[in-house]
Structures are given as C-alpha cells and as structure tokens.
Amino acid sequence: MQDVISFVLNGQRRQIRFGHEHQPTDTVLNYLRNQPGTKGVKEGCAEGDCGACTLMLAELNGDQLQYKAVDSCLIFLPMLQGKHLVTVEYLGKQKQGETELHPVQEALVEANGSQCGYCTPGIVMSMATLYKKGKQVEKEEVEDALTGNLCRCTGYKPIIDACMKSCQHISEDVVDEQADQVISLLKDIKVEARSIEIRTEKQQYFQPKTLEEALDLKVRFPDAYILNGATDIALLVTKRHLLLETCIDLSGIDLLRTIEISGDYLEFGASVSLERMKGVCQESFPAMHDLLAVFGSRQIREMATIGGNIGSSSPISDSLPLLFVSEAEVQLTSSKGSRWVNMNDYITGYRQTVRQPDELITRVRIPKNSDGVVMKFYKVSKRKDLDISTASAAFSLQLEGDQVSNIKMAYGGMAAQCLRVPEAEQYLIGKTWERKEVEAAMQMIAAKFTPLSDARSGAEFRTSVAQKLLLKFWSEHA
Amino acid sequence: MHEFMKEMKQAVPHDSARKHVSGQSVYIDDMTINEQLLVGRVVYSQRAHARIKKVDFSKALELEGVHAILSYRDIPGENQMGPVVHDEPCLVEEVVECIGQAILLIAAESDQLAIDAERLIEIEYEDLEAVIDLRTAIEKGNVLGPPRQMKRGDADVELPKSVHRMQGELETGAQEQWYLETQTCLCIPGEGREITAYSSTQHPSETQAIISEVMGIPKNEIVVEVRRMGGAFGGKETQANWVAAWSALLCRATNRPVKIRLFRDDDQIMTGKRHPYLFRYDVGFDEQGMITALKIEQNADGGCATDLSFAILERAMLHAENCYYIPHIEVIGKVYKTNLPSNTAFRGFGGPQGVAAIESIIDQIARRLKLDPAIVRKRNFYGIDDRNVTHYGQEVELNRIHTIYEQLMESSEYEKRKEEIAEFNRQNEFYKKGIAMTPVKFGISFTTTFLNQAGALVNIYTDGTILVNHGGTEMGQGLNTKMAQVAARELGVTLGRIKVNATNTSKVPNTSATAASSGTDLNGMAVKHAIDQIKARLQRLAAELLSKDQERASREADICLEEDRVFDRQHPERAMSFPELCLQANLNQVSLSAAGFYRTPDIGWDKIKGWGKPFNYFAYGMCVSEVLVDTLTGYYKNLRTDILHDAGDSINPGLDIGQVEGGYIQGVGWCTTEECKRGAKGELLNHSPDTYKIPSVQDIPIDFRTSLLQQAPNPNAVRKSKAIAEPPFMHGLATWLAIKDAISAVRDHAFEPEFKLPATNEVILLSIDELMRR
Secondary structure, three states: OEOEEEEEEOOEEEEEEOOOOOOOOOEHHHHHHOOOOOOOOOOOOOOOOOOOOEEEEEEEEOOEEEEEEEEHHHOEHHHHOOOEEEOHHHOOEEEOOEEEOOHHHHHHHHOOOOOOOOOHHHHHHHHHHHHOOOOOOOHHHHHHHHOOOOOOOOOOHHHHHHHHHHOOOOOOOHHHHOHHHHHHHHHHHHHHOOOEEEEOOOOEEEEOOOHHHHHHHHHHOOOOEEEOOOOOOHHHHHOOOOOOOEEEEHHHOHHHHOEEEOOOEEEEEOOOEHHHHHHHHHHHOHHHHHHHHOOOOHHHHHHOEHHHHHHHOOOOOOHHHHHHHOOOEEEEEEOOEEEEEEHHHHEEEOOEEOOOOOOEEEEEEEEOOOOOEEEEEEEEOOOOOOOOOOEEEEEEEEEEOOEEEEEEEEEEOOOOOOEEOHHHHHHHOOOEOOHHHHHHHHHHHHHHOOOOOOOOOOHHHHHHHHHHHHHHHHHHOO | OOHHHHHHHOOOOOOOHHHHHOOOOOOHHHOOOOOOOEEEEEEEOOOOOEEEEEEEOHHHHHOOOEEEEEOHHHOOOOOOOOOOOOOOOOOOOOEEOOOOOEEEEEEEOOHHHHHHHHHOOEEEEEEOOOOOOHHHHHHHOOEOOOOEEEEEOOHHHHHHHOOEEEEEEEEEOOOOOOOOOOOEEEEEEOOOOOEEEEEOOOOHHHHHHHHHHHHOOOHHHEEEEEOOOOOOOOOOOOOHHHHHHHHHHHHHHHOOOEEEEOOHHHHHHHOOOOOOEEEEEEEEEOOOOOEEEEEEEEEEEEEOOOOOHHHHHHHHHHOOOOOEOOOEEEEEEEEEEOOOOOOOOOOOOOHHHHHHHHHHHHHHHHHHHOOOHHHHHHHHEOOOOOOOEOOOOOEOOOOOHHHHHHHHHHHOOHHHHHHHHHHHHHHOOOEEEEEEEEEEEEEEOOOOHHHOEEEEEEEEOOOOOEEEEEOOOOOOOOHHHHHHHHHHHHHOOOHHHEEEOOEEOOOOOOOOOOOOOOHHHHHHHHHHHHHHHHHHHHHHHHHHHHOOOOOOOOOHHHEEEEOOEEEEOOOOOOEEEHHHHHHHHHHOOOOOEEEEEEEOOOOEEEOOOOEEEOOOEEEEEEEEEEEEEEOOOOOEEEEEEEEEEOOEOOOOHHHHHHHHHHHHHHHHHHHOOOOOOEOOOOOEOOOOOOOOOOOOHHHOOOEEEEEEOOOOOOOOOHHHEOOOOOHHHHHHHHHHHHHHHHHHHOOOOOOOOOOOEOOOHHHHHHHHHHHHHO
C-alpha cells in the first residue's frame, strides 16, 4: 500500500502526499492553477464541455509513450499515478531567454487563431496531441480533435487551418526530445507502484491494482463511489461541490482494460476507454463506432469508459440503446463470482439496475452481427457534437427478401430508462419492409412514450422525432 | 517588402498571440497574490420575486476561515448599481426581483470554505407574483419606461392603400455572451481608502464610478486596471461592475485582497443576456415586393432593471429598416419589466434583433409573391442619389450595399446554386437544401452622443521606446494591436518599439466603454492626437539639431520620421536615429509625453423626436449561406457561406477577417443552437455548456469564404478604416433564413412556415410537422 502518488509533470518527477494541502478528489486543473508556473491551463466550465483546461497525458505502453488530450477539470489527482502530464508551458523551447514556440503554437499565431486567448492553451494542447500522431491529418480528424474545445471569438476557421498546416510537416518536438528520460522515469514509478490507499480527515480513496482488491473493497464499502474514468462523477465535485467520502478508483487495474475479439463477439474490459473502443469498432461494429464518434468529445472519450457509461445507467446514456438491440451482455463480478446479464434485463428503472451492492461491472460482451443484420444508432441533440442526447434510438433489422424477419428498436431519452418498443417490433416482424408498415409502427412508438419537457427540448419534439427516426432508418435501409 | 512597410500595411498578428499560445498571458485569475488573498462568493436569490423574511448567517460566520459576510447594511456608500437609471441595488434589501440577484457576500480563505459557509446560511422568502416571460409582461403592461417612437410619413394612412398587406409576429431569443473567462475582479487595498481593482471590464471608468458610489469614496482613490479580458462581447460593459463592487466591499471589510471569479453556472444564472424581442408588424408592399409602408412594434424583455435596455432598444429601432428605404414607416419601441436578470449588451446591441425582423418580413414578402428574396432585397435597397434618407433623417452616404451585392452575388454563384438547390429538393424527400442572402448596414457611433469621446496618453522614453495608454480595453478583438500600428505609423517607427499598456483609469480618465464597435475609431484618433503633439515637438527639435552649424536651417515641415529614422526631406544626409532624437529631447528639455483626446465631430441626435444624425458613418456587409436540413431530425448542416464585408481601408486585415468570421459564427449560434430555456419559476434551465450550446468546430460552414471589400477607404475614421466588431454578427441571419428556405421547400414554398429565432432542431422539426399538416 502507498498513500502518495507519483507522476511526471512536464518532464519532472513529482510526488503528492495528501491530507493537508491536497485532497484526493482535488482536480488536476485546480492543482496546477494553484502552482506557480502552470497557470496557462484555464477553467472555462469545470464540466468537460469547453476544453480550456485541456492537457496532454502520456502513458507508458510497453516501451512507448501514448498521448491523449484530456480535460483536466474532470481528473482527480490520484488518476495521474504513473502518467506524464504535459502543460502548455512545456511545449516551447527555451533558447537564450527566448521561447521558441512549438510548431502548433507558431501556426496558431500565424493564422490569427487566437483572439481573447482564454481558450487558446487548451486548443494548443489538443493540437499538440494531434501533432503527436506524427502524420498528416485529414480535416475530419482535426475537427474531431477540436470538438471538445470551445472558442467564442474566432469562428474556428483559423484554428482548423493552423492545425492542418502544422501537421503537414511533423518534426521532433520538445516532447519527443525528452521522451526517453520520461519513459525511464515512468518505468521507475511503475516498478515502485503499489495499490494506493489514501486516507485524509474526511475522505478515503482507493486505487487498487487488482480486481480482487477492488472486489474486497466493494464488500467493505458498498456505497463507495466507483471511479471508472470519472467524467460523470467528477461533476459531483466540480459542480455540486460535494465531498466524496469513499472512492474506489479502478484506473490501476490492468485486467479491466483488455479487449478480446473472437469469431462471435467483441468483449471489452469495463475500463476500456470509449476512444479505444471506437477504434476497435471501426471495422467490426460500425454502428458502435458511429455512436462513439458523436459521444462527448475526444477529451471525454479518452477518459470515459464503457463500464462507467453502463454504470451510470442514465436514461440518456448514448451507448444503451445500441447495447440493447445488439443483445450485449454485461459481466457483474463480486468476490463470490461472476455472472453475465443481458443488457435488456440489466436496467430496471430510472438509474436502477440488477447489480448488487457488492458487484462491479467488469466486462461487456457484444455479439457480432450475423450476416444480413443491419444496425444503426441515431442521436438527436441540440448541437450535433459534444452534446447529450435529447432522444436517441438504435435499430437492428434482418430482412428476408422484402420481409422483416426480425427487428429490434430501443429508445433513449424518451422515458425514465432506455426502453425497447416490443409493440412496434412485433407489428413489423413478418411484414413487408415498406413505408406504409413503418408508418403504422411509428404510431406505436408515439403511443409507447410520454416523454418529458426539459432543458434539452419539449415533449412534442421528442415524440415527433422518435417516430421519424424509424422512418429515417427505413429510408436509409429500404 | 521591407519589414517596416509590412507592419504598416498590416496583417501583423495579435500583439498577445505569442503569449496566448504559450500560456504566458496573464488574466486576473492568473495573478499571483500573497497568502492574504481571500475569495469572494455571492449568495444570490433563488426566487424570481419575493420578499425576504429572514436572513441568518450567524452559523456561517463562525466557520473558521470565513472572514466576512456582508449584507446591504454593510454598504458604506450608496446601495445602487444602475449605470443609467438607479434601479439596481448592489445587495438586495427587502425584495428580490430575479433569481440570481445578490443578497449576501462571503469572503473566505478558499472556494470550498465559502461554499460551506453558504450552506449554513438561512434565507426565508415570501413569494410574490413573478412575471417571467415577455408576453405576460406585455399583457400586464409592465413597462420599464415610456415607449419610444421613430416615424416618417404616415404608415397608418398608407397601409390600407397598399396592394398587398401582411401582419405578423416574430420572436427572437435571449443569448448568453459566453465569454470564456467568467466575470472576475480582484481588489487590493492600498493605504487609507485606496483600492486598486483588477477588473475584467469593458468600461473601467464606469467600474471605477460604481465602486466609488458603493464605497462612498471619491474616484481619485480608486484605480481600475484591465490588462485583457478573456472575451466580453458586451457582457462586461455594465455587468462587470457587479463583481467589482462586491469584491471592493469585501476587500474593504477585511482589509485584504479579495478576488471574485464567478463559477460558470453562477455567471450564467446571475448575468443578463441579449434581450429577447417580440415584434409585431403590419407591412404594405406592391407586386414587385417594394415596401410601401411598415408599422412595427418592438417589444424588448428588459429583465428586472433598466441597465442599457433603452439604448439597446434605440439601436434596434434605428436598424428596423436595415438596408431598405421604406417611405412610410413607424417604429414603436417598448421595454418590459420581467423578473429575470436584467438583460444587457451583447454584440450588435439591439441591431441584430431589429435587422432580424425586417429580414424576416422581406423573406415573407418574397414567398408570398413567389419572387427570389434576393431580388426583393435589392429592389428595396437605399438608393445612391435618391431614396437615401433613413427613417430618422440621416442621409445614407457612401452607400456600398449595391457594390457588395453585385460582387457577392457573382462570387457566391447565388443564382446557379439556387437552381441546383431547387433540383436537389425535387429529387429528395427527406433532405432539403435552402439558401439565403442577407445584407447589413450598421450605424457606427454610440447613439448617446456624448459617449463618442476617447483619451490617450503616449509616453516616449529616452531609449526610443514608446508606451501607449488609451481608454479602450482589449477583449481579444486586437484593439491594442491596432493602436500599436497606428502609433508606429504616426511616429515612423517599428512595432517593436511600442508597447501598449494595460488600460488604467489613472493614466487615461473618464473614458467611454469599449463598445459600439467604436474602440479603434475613437481611441485610434486619441492616440494619433497625442502623437501629433509629441511629433510636432520632435520635428521642431530635429530641425534645430540637424541643421546646427548648417548654412540653411532645416524646416520643421521637412522633418520626416520614417523607418526608425529622423531626417530632413530636403537634405536626406541630415539624419539621426529615432532613439537618439528621444535622448536629445530629454537633454533639451522637450517633453516626450502627451495626452490625446478625440470627439466624433458632426453628429447629433434628438432622442425624443427620433431625428438627426446619430451615426458617424455606416458599415456594410452581406452574406450568402446555404444549408442542408434533415427533415426527419431537424438537424441542419452549414454547407457553404460566403461573406463580403466592408472594413474600409483595413488597418489589419488578419484581425478584421477574424472579427467577421467570429462575429458571423456567434450570430449563427444566436440563430440556431443557443437557446435560454426557463422553468415555470423563472429559473434558467441551461446554465452551463452541458445544455447551453454555442457553436463548436463542427458547426462552421463546410465551405467558408470571407473577404473584405477592396478599395473602400472610409473618410470618417482613423487611417480610413472602418469599425468592425458588431456588424458581422448579423451575417448569421443568412443562415437562419437559409434554414427557413429549406423548411419551406418541404411543401414546395407554397406556405409560409412557422419560424422563430433561434431555429433549434426542435423549432425546425415542429415547423415541418406543422407544414405537413396543412
């Protein structure tokens, strides 16, 4: 056990001891902003929507460093354990008292990509992380990398231009120059690392290294907050200013980050990040890939995990409808053993599930599509990107000739929980896949739901769009 | 080109750009203060309209690390913040008039402690009847002041005589400024009564005045300094005063530095937005779509206090006709009181609302007559030699709208694309395309005439470096860069010699807000005026020094300052470096410092009669936007947008293009995804970017083409440039009407769709549903 954390900040090894000055649920953003020399990082919203606090996080993967852009407002300090944190101050090279800018910084200056400058350090970090891909980028990649960075001044065009331009000729940057040294520091930390157990006056925070330890903690502290990415739970701290008394952080458990692909299914450890999952699904599960492409932002997806998303069991969780129609299964594990539950049986009500207090979500298994099954996910939100669903729907369709041999549909945002529409499914099975029948099924969808009016939209819109999503699915797969 | 010439000519980057990208720019929250620093927190009303029955903060005060909790009783000066009308208490006394109104202030050693303290405070309310929407306020006749009117001809007589007549309504929504840096102020106590306030304000002089009034101390004890703001957009014109006054109160009460930086949600809940408007109109027009008469009522939701609502209303009324000559027109403006945070300035300052209404009207006229809206717009444009006087009596001089129209309609291939779109729409049932063109004519000047003044203080040091102080504030627009360019040009030196200082009320006093797009026009002239004085002294001295011991003396008028050198044009060998001359000035007892001042000449405006010349000149621009609407989800995609904008002889085209593109995208946000929704009790439902959606990188046009009008010098402003900032915001309306055009295509343009602003996907889809039911 250890009660301190070790990480590398801008090439220098750091250790944090908790209790007096630092609390385990202090965010990385607040930590840096209270240190001299790292005030470049900004707070714009404290909820992972604006990206002004974007930083680069590097992790050891074998002998290589893997870079990702993250929102530092949603990361608790212990989650830095064993990682390299890069801030905007690190990117420029100091030469004879002058700062020689990083190529992405230089490009941003030239393109007039900065006006008031408050979003700029975050944008620089997203750009620099993209730059670390080490190859020329397409406009779509640039847009994806910048979706999580709001700018109110420029209208984004010069930022996109600067990003495209700087990634045309990749050269060794300051991050590369010091990579060997950082790798060696991280390896040292890794060798020394034990499970983390932090106890302060008001809090206890665990970061176990094995699943067994985690399950044991779950028995001891059944009401503890489970942190698996924490992009949602961190809001309790940054927005509601709550004290999280007991936290079990799963980020130290390697086993939960494994991915298995067999002939029949894709299986993800609960701590697989959504960004990694998106990459895996590109070929083997395009509907999930498309879903994840409009899930939060790059920064959010790098931290958020599939287990965390299912665990939140929110009625507007983007992944649920597709997991429902694909008959995915979730593995629940306690110290007594594991069981697999079909997603359709997993959720029982508004943020209610069959998971027992001593159980953790450990894996998710998604059957591969049988030949001829078409799946599609649709999300409707006020802004297309980096927005939470107003309503969403997933469809799975199997045709024999022009007859529907099977269809499944599940809706998010329409009720207190994600729901299938068995009435419409049953109606359509055996019918010709034609507009007339689809329109009849749309009536059943309307009848099924009594949605809410809230900050995202009114009920009338939800009812209207829910029906039309089936028509849209039909129009694209007729 | 020589480096010197390049700088003069222009597209130099923002003077803070290198600091911005490397994280070295210092915003108030980044300033390093000693351990004495306390944070301030505001306890605000949770009710829209209520009598406060009880306030008990005794338990909170006992918390260790809490240094002060203040109520209105602790205000040493006047409990009043209203910038124009005195109707805004600094801290509420008995009755709260909106959710978000400040009741108590806490100073504590950390944010968390301040929050803990707040949780121990008990406030009891007795609810009073609250009016939380504009329509109810109109029904009840809850006005904030007397109505305003502007009128020419007799619309009442002409309307019934018109060939066609149409009546209607349009709603435009509120918009949150969403500056990235929330409202922030740091106050540091000095000796005696002195206070230095580092404030993120567009109006340092007013911030100083409000602190003075609330604290009951004279202005000469208060210094307000602004290095830069992390965005403002009007939201920090008056409403930055709140956190400044509150932190000053806490600073004095604790005698320690106090910083208030609002959390994002608190900022969105507490501060005012762009005014929502409800327009009601009655318009007459002929077969050609020429407007013969218009009667329009502009109803603004002012929120719970006056703030700048009447100036904003005035600008909405002054832009009720946009680019169009309307022979008989009557504009009636009213501001209503609701129990919402007082609405305030936001880029365009009422102009966008006024323009939205008339553009919507023209769009409807065109649909009714089955004419191309672009043609109807062109027909109604102000003429060059006739039909060129506005409804408030100002002549439309140097009208560039025709030139812009010709150029943009061609470069954007409007007509060709309109045909392609019609074909696309015939072929596709579920996707529809739309296109629209909208122009803008925007009056430049504060309509409150006395505000059109500015000051500067230019200091030159003996090493030849120059420190420019001016009264404007830097909020990202590049004002300081332009001021440095103006100064460099006037003194004939390289930009490297010039530093523009943080704006400071002790350097340049009694300034106007950096607002109304006037920053460069006003402060540029003031800087030039200061430099002209020093330059004359330097020329006189140089003439003397350079022709010492010479047979023929150099004439002052022949002394040139160019490329860091000073020389006699008649005798170029008589030369010295600029720094050498500066050193000599000091040795020869010549002052190297001067204050500059400027007032806009030849403008004047009778608010009561609604007649005169309120504007120094007009800025023009035009936008053509094409969108694709998914009729099954209400999503739209901005396919291509072309903008041609008039920036005069741009001082810095790089910065100006940035203003045009950024302004347009902000306008698109107002027109599409930015919706302020309120619950039944007046509470703001979307108070963070989780639910309040400004445009992201994915929302800009796939094909985005912006140009500045070439060869368009403006005789009325510094270096023949033109104000930028606000006018491009209105280009967003082209995208709004393009969306409507796509909706209308669902029924082949046979019906007028229901439409409002913003056109969220909800509005779009429900409008399509409604069309399908007809």
